[in-house]
Amino acid sequence: MKQVRLRFAPSPTGYLHIGGLRTALYNYLFAKHNKGKFILRIEDTDRSRYVEGAIENLIESLNWAGIEYDEGVFVEDGRIVEKGDYGPYTQSKRLDIYRKYVDQLIEEGHAYYCFCSKERLDKVREEQKVKGLIPKYDEFCRSLSLEEARKRIANGEEYVVRLKLPHNRDIKFHDMVRGDISINTEDIDDQVLLKSDGYPTYHMAVVVDDHLMGITHIVRGEEWLSSVPKHVYLYEVFGWDIPVFVHLPTVLNKDRKKLSKRHGDVAVEDFMAKGYLPEGLINYLALVGWSPEDNQEIFSMEELIEAFSFERVAKTGGIFDKDKLDWVNGHHIREYDLDELTKLATPYLKKAGYIDDKTIEEKYDWIKTIVETVQESISYMAEIVDKVDVFFKNEIEPEDENALAVLKGEQVPIILKAFKAELSEIEEIDEEFAKGVMKKIQKSTGVKGKKLFMPTRVALTGNSHGPELASIIYILGKQNMLKRIEYVEENFLKD
Secondary structure (H helix, E strand, O other): OOOOEEEEOOOOOOOOEHHHHHHHHHHHHHHHHOOOEEEEOEOOOOHHHOOOOHHHHHHHHHHHHOOOOOEEEEEEOOEEEEEOOOOOOEHHHOHHHHHHHHHHHHHOOOEEEEOOOHHHHHHHHHHHHHOOOOOOOOOOOOOOOHHHHHHHHHOOOOOEEEEOOOOOOEEEEEEOOOEEEEEEHHHOOOOEEEOOOOOEOHHHHHHHHHHHOOOOEEEEEHHHHHHHHHHHHHHHHHOOOOOEEEEEOOEEOOOOOEOOHHHOOOEHHHHHHOOOOHHHHHHHHHOOOEOOOOOOOOOOHHHHHHHOOHHHEOOOOEEOOHHHHHHHHHHHHHHOOHHHHHHHHHHHHHHOOOOOHHHHHHOHHHHHHHHHHHHHHOOOHHHHHHHOHHHOOOOOOOOOHHHHHHHOOOOHHHHHHHHHHHHHOOOOOOHHHHHHHHHHHHHHHOOOOHHHHHHHHHHHHOOOOOOOHHHHHHHHHHHHHHHHHHHHHHHHOOO
């Protein structure tokens, strides 16, 4: 049985889009589900759109996401390298290969040289639009003899090479998501295969590469669906086996429009910067357009590999819902190892000025307690800055009228006085003190329950609700609590 081989083949034109990551993920899941191979190929034949550093960026994003490929383009020790038996895996290094197959098509009469200028092509298309026709090449150079074309090339004329599609033929193919599709060649251009700069177009390079690299399943965005007949025809004239096609629906925003920078984060690096967990983003992204049989929502990568199939990919665009992403990611945060989560949190706490390297070195357990205290309430790591600011403020104000009313209780001065007395008995707060001090205050004041705990919480944090009081006491420390109690006494307990 033929080994399953899939590829993710992005162009290095900028950041890795969240839709591109989903395409890579679906390729990866299907390959691993079928014990196959997953390849990363770089399609860089459009040199005008090439962005320096884009290859490194997309490889970093894939590595971060846990999408491991078996062959292709890698970064090692700061250098881009290629590994595998089917290289080169970068299209700009394969120009001689493409030229060989273009020449074969010309010799066999399946392609032809075209000398039309851009100005002429633009004029033809405008005239077609005015007449209500489908704008496409008018085959002006199609009847040129090979001998005449070669003379013009020898004279230095600029040219491209076009595919010579048969007239009025239905080209049929099957797509695993879309089903059976038929498109007539009258509705398709004689596509350019080789550009004037000597680089192949996507349509030529992708067919040659997928065949030579043994790709069995082509999984990509639905925007390429209309191009498949050209690709199918190329497979036919070369006499090659046609792979299985899978065209994925577009990732849409809540307004059912294509995700774009104008509407928020769309680059994988944006989600990395905000501190989304790779486990959370990948889990959610798998569900944008695919649904498991049993409506399960929380998955590990291993569970996704086990459950994934293209039969359950929707035909319509998947909605990218940030609220749902936050819910899924928050679940993974709550399940995350506390030490690992603390490591992820420290850069955000440092950037906010809450801690520095000395704090990390000397008070790591204290930082870990802070992270543990808010672990249940954050959806992504950048949120931790706002969630823990209550521990680092100098002055605490009641959050609303209800919190202010709590401080007006007649028992509040007695509680705060007893609290200060307990603090005066110690040098610094440890976990034992934090866990036991409220019982001592209850015993000394006779105040208990809500009347004891609510005013203490408001006096220390300004909030009526929040983390465990013992955690708050431990995190704040003696001096901070004394300052806050004195501030409350000075500003809210005096008539």
